[in-house]
Amino acid sequence: MRKLTLYLILFLVLIVNTGVRGQSMSPTTGRNGMVATAHPLASAAAVEMLKSGGNAVDAAVAAAFTIGVVEPDGSGLGGGGGMVIYLKDQQKSIFINYYGRSSENASQVDFKSGRDSYTAKAIEVPGTVAGLLLAHEKFGSLPLKKIMEPAIKHAEDGFAIDQTLAKLILDNIDNIMSDSVTASVFLDDGFPRMEGETLVQKELARVLRGIAEKGRKGFYEGKQAEAFVEGIQARGGVLTLKDFSSYQAEITSPMKGTYRGYDVLTSNVPQSGISLVEGLNMLENFDLKASGHFSESARTLHIMAEVDKLIYADRYQYLGDPDFVTVPVKGLSSKEYALQRFNSINQSKLDPPRYRDAEYGDPGVYENNLTRETVREPEPAEGHTTHLSVIDKDGNAVALTQTLGLFFGSGQTVSGVLFNNAMTNFSYNVENVNYIQNSKRCRTSITPTIILKNGDPFLILGSPGASRIITTLIELVVNVIDFGMNVNEANLAPRFYCQKFEDYLHVESGIKPEVCEELEKMGHAIKIYKGIDLFFGGAQIIMVDPVTGEYSGSADKRRGGIAMGY
Amino acid sequence: MKARISTIVTILIFFFTVSVQAQTFEQPVLISSAGQSADVKLVKMLAQRQGLDATTILMAKPADLTGFKTLIIVPGFSSKGLGAAGISQQEEMERVQTLIKSANDLKIPIVMLHIGGNARRKGQSDAFNQIVAENSKAMVVVRQGDEDGFFTGISKAKNIPLTLVDKIAETATPLGNLFK
Numbered sequence: 085m086r087k088l089t090l091y092l093i094l095f096l097v098l099i100v101n102t103g104v105r106g107q108s109m110s111p112t113t114g115r116n117g118m119v120a121t122a123h124p125l126a127s128a129a130a131v132e133m134l135k136s137g138g139n140a141v142d143a144a145v146a147a148a149f150t151i152g153v154v155e156p157d158g159s160g161l162g163g164g165g166g167m168v169i170y171l172k173d174q175q176k177s178i179f180i181n182y183y184g185r186s187s188e189n190a191s192q193v194d195f196k197s198g199r200d201s202y203t204a205k206a207i208e209v210p211g212t213v214a215g216l217l218l219a220h221e222k223f224g225s226l227p228l229k230k231i232m233e234p235a236i237k238h239a240e241d242g243f244a245i246d247q248t249l250a251k252l253i254l255d256n257i258d259n260i261m262s263d264s265v266t267a268s269v270f271l272d273d274g275f276p277r278m279e280g281e282t283l284v285q286k287e288l289a290r291v292l293r294g295i296a297e298k299g300r301k302g303f304y305e306g307k308q309a310e311a312f313v314e315g316i317q318a319r320g321g322v323l324t325l326k327d328f329s330s331y332q333a334e335i336t337s338p339m340k341g342t343y344r345g346y347d348v349l350t351s352n353v354p355q356s357g358i359s360l361v362e363g364l365n366m367l368e369n370f371d372l373k374a375s376g377h378f379s380e381s382a383r384t385l386h387i388m389a390e391v392d393k394l395i396y397a398d399r400y401q402y403l404g405d406p407d408f409v410t411v412p413v414k415g416l417s418s419k420e421y422a423l424q425r426f427n428s429i430n431q432s433k434l435d436p437p438r439y440r441d442a443e444y445g446d447p448g449v450y451e452n453n454l455t456r457e458t459v460r461e462p463e464p465a466e467g468h469t470t471h472l473s474v475i476d477k478d479g480n481a482v483a484l485t486q487t488l489g490l491f492f493g494s495g496q497t498v499s500g501v502l503f504n505n506a507m508t509n510f511s512y513n514v515e516n517v518n519y520i521q522n523s524k525r526c527r528t529s530i531t532p533t534i535i536l537k538n539g540d541p542f543l544i545l546g547s548p549g550a551s552r553i554i555t556t557l558i559e560l561v562v563n564v565i566d567f568g569m570n571v572n573e574a575n576l577a578p579r580f581y582c583q584k585f586e587d588y589l590h591v592e593s594g595i596k597p598e599v600c601e602e603l604e605k606m607g608h609a610i611k612i613y614k615g616i617d618l619f620f621g622g623a624q625i626i627m628v629d630p631v632t633g634e635y636s637g638s639a640d641k642r643r644g645g646i647a648m649g650y
Numbered sequence: 651m652k653a654r655i656s657t658i659v660t661i662l663i664f665f666f667t668v669s670v671q672a673q674t675f676e677q678p679v680l681i682s683s684a685g686q687s688a689d690v691k692l693v694k695m696l697a698q699r700q701g702l703d704a705t706t707i708l709m710a711k712p713a714d715l716t717g718f719k720t721l722i723i724v725p726g727f728s729s730k731g732l733g734a735a736g737i738s739q740q741e742e743m744e745r746v747q748t749l750i751k752s753a754n755d756l757k758i759p760i761v762m763l764h765i766g767g768n769a770r771r772k773g774q775s776d777a778f779n780q781i782v783a784e785n786s787k788a789m790v791v792v793r794q795g796d797e798d799g800f801f802t803g804i805s806k807a808k809n810i811p812l813t814l815v816d817k818i819a820e821t822a823t824p825l826g827n828l829f830k
Contacts (some may be wrong), residue, residue, distance in 0.1 A: 251769035255730055257688045275818035278767045464670055619729055
C-alpha cells in the first residue's frame, strides 16, 4: 500500500509537467518556476515549496535536504557543498561555501587515501546542515519545518529504490559493508536491497526532525553532536565537539568571469569555479562555431581537450584553501593569462605527448603574486556528488552542488547520518597548496554555476562527477552558447574528458568514429564509452529564454533525475 | 486466478529444479567475473554460506582452471570495476571468451549466476550476460534481471536449466543444490 501511495504521488508529480525524460529533445518548460534535480522526489519537494509561495532558496534547500535522503549515495547531512544564489530584484549574487573542514586534530591522524578512504579517519566536519540553514535563514521565506517536511517524510516512510541507487549499492558493496550500521540500512539479510524495494531511514528521520525543531543546534551541538563525536571516535576518527560547534558555512561573492558577452557566476576558491572561468577564457580565443562541434570535429575536440589539460595543471598547482595559501585568483581568471595559455597549445597534435607532462602556467605575472614551486597530485577519480538547479517566478536562481566525497562517503553511519570521506580530497605532499592541515578546507571539483545575460539569469547548471565536473560544465556552456543547443540537446550531447593526470582521452560513443580516428593520429589515446555514461556526470540545467522569459529544464539521462516546471 | 498462477509457478519451479538436478556439479569451484562488477564478491559470500570449496579469481585466465571441476561466472559490467582492474571492456571480453573456451575444451562445466537484476542488464552488461549464459550448463538468476525474458529465452533455445529467485540471498539454496 505504501509503495502504491509513493508511485501515485510520483505520477501526480510527473503530470505537473510532461517534459518526459529521454523520449524527446524538447526540454521541460514552465513560466512560474523550474527545478532540475537528480531524483523525482527531490524535484517534487522543490516544486511543492514554489507552489506554496516559497522562493528559489526555499525550493533549493527543500530539494537539497530531500536529495540527501532519496539519493543517499551522493549527498546528505554528513557531507558538504556549495551554492550560488542570484537575487534578481537586487541583482545580487552570493556564494555559500559549506564544504567540510578538516578536524582541529587532522594532522595527527595517520591517514592514507586509499587505505583509509572508507574509514572514520576520512571524515571531515560536515557542512551541509550549516550551509542549507544559513541559506534559508538569510534568503528563504517559508518556515524551516515546512521546508524539511518532504525529507523527513521520505526518510520516515521510505521510498522506492531506483535503478541508479540499486546499481550504486551493488557497485559499492565493499564500502557499505565496511560498517555494520550502514550495512543494516542498505542491505537485507546481508545482500543489497534492489530496485523497487523500499528504503526506510528512521534514524535519519529523527535527526532531520531535530534540525527542523532546533536549527543548527540540533546537529552541531548538544546530545546529537555528542553522539556523532562518540561514534566517529569509536571508529577511529578524530572529530571533536569543538569541530562541530565551531563549524560555520561561509558567505562570499561568487567567482566571476565572462564568456562571449555572458556573465559567469560560479563557486569561489577552493571550489573549482575558477577553473571553469579559466577554461572559458581560453576558449574565447577560438572560433568554436566555425571549427564545428566537438562531436564532429577532431580539431575542436583536440583544442578543448588541450584547454582541459592546461586548466587542470594550473588547478593542481594553485588551488587551495585561501585561508592557508595564496591563490592567484586574479591571474588565473584574467583574459590575458588565458590568451597566453591558449597560445601555448599546439593545435595540430598532442604536445607534449603525455597528458601528465602538461606544465602549469605562471598567473602571478598577471597579478604580482608569487607563484610556488610545488608538486602536483591528482584527486580521487571516483568522486560522487549531486547537483540541483532552481529558478522561481521572480527570476531568483540557485545552483547547488553537494557531496559526500566518494560514493556513500566514508561508509560510516553514526546516529543515522552517513558521513563523508572528504579527507580524500587533500594532498599528502607537504609542498602542495592542498596539503592537509588542521581546520582547513580541501580543494574540490564542485562548480555550481549561474550564467547571466544582460543581468538576468540565462543558464543555471552544475554536475556531479569528481574531476569530470569541470570539463562537463565547459562542454555544456559551449553547447548552449556557441552551438545554440537547447538544454536537453546540450545535456544529451556526447561528452569527453581528459586532464593532466590521465592517460586517456575519455569519450562517449556519440563522438563520431572518424573524429576518434583523427584524434588518435594527433597522438591521443582514446577510451570509448558506449552510449552515455554516468562517468561523465549528471548535469541539471535550466535555461531562461532571453526573449520570452520561458524557463526550460533538463535533467541528465546519465542519472535518474527529472526537471519539473509549471 | 491466484491459485492458477500459483500452480503454474509451482510447476515451472518443479520443472526447472528437476532440470537443474539433472546435472550435478563437482567441487572445487572457481568463481570469476565477466565484466568486473562487484557482484562476484556477493557470489563468493553465497558460496561460503553453502560451504562450497570455492576460490575466487576476478580475472581468471585459462591457466587458473587447473584443479577445478566447476567454473562459476558472474556476469555484469562495471566501469568502476574495469577501471580498478586497469583493463578495457574489449580486453575483458577477450579474457572471458578465452576462459570460456578453455573451460569447454577441458570439459569444466560453467554455471552462471546473475544476481544484479536490472542494474546488470542491457547497456554494456548484456554482451557479457549473453556469452556466459549461452555457454553455461546451469543458470541461477535473480528474477528482476529476466523481466524481459532474456535468460528464459536463452534457457529455452539452448536447453539450459534456469532457476529464477526473487532476491539475491535466495540464490544461495539453488546454488548449493547444484552441488548435491
